[in-house]
Amino acid sequence: MSGIQESVIIRTVVRIIVPFIQLFALYVIMHGASGPGGGFQGGVIFGAAIILYAMIFGIGEGKKKMSDALDKILASTGLTIYAATGLICIVCGGMFLQYGAVPLIPDNPAEVSKYLIDLVEIGIGITVLAVMISLFFNVSPPESEPEEAEE
């Protein structure tokens, strides 16, 4: 355990601030349709929150929050959401990713397009956050076993 992880101040601040970072990430994803932001940025921010948690409380604690299996499932889920949105448009008689073809709201393709763009952004966000977290967990050095025994 390095010095930075023992600091009570840092552990307390991180514990308080992580939910707010996650909330901000959700805001950035959902705000993508009406301002700066979007799936890529929001996903990275959400991933950064989990990475910050894992840096301070240890990789093992981080993996309890976000296991490798969950990572893989989320990464493929996000991409599937995106591709499925495109395929739904085909099923409804449009072209691939032609959002207006989905008869969700009658006679208003622009409204439908708005909500499906949000759905697509959510898919992007899920994939990006899962990939970010799995990159961090897989590249970080393994926790040495004797130190864990001391705790």
Next chain:
Amino acid sequence: MKTLALFVVVITGAMLIYAGQDLPAFGDINSPAYQAPMTQYFIENALPESGVTNIVTALLANYRGYDTLGETAVIFTAGMAVILLLRRRET
């Protein structure tokens, strides 16, 4: 070897700076990007057609949705490759 690397970097940087002189000024109304007919179409129709209030998102997720799907697939593939190559076997 380091001298050669420095030489290559300096030459490349000089070429980029030289080429950068020809770029249109920021916000230049006469630049080709502003004059292109597609730009006019997007500025006029992107918001009403896609329902969102951000032209960037309208282009990214609607007109270039296929491209963005590819980008997401690239990120997904990169992540899976890292997991496959760098994953530690459970001890």
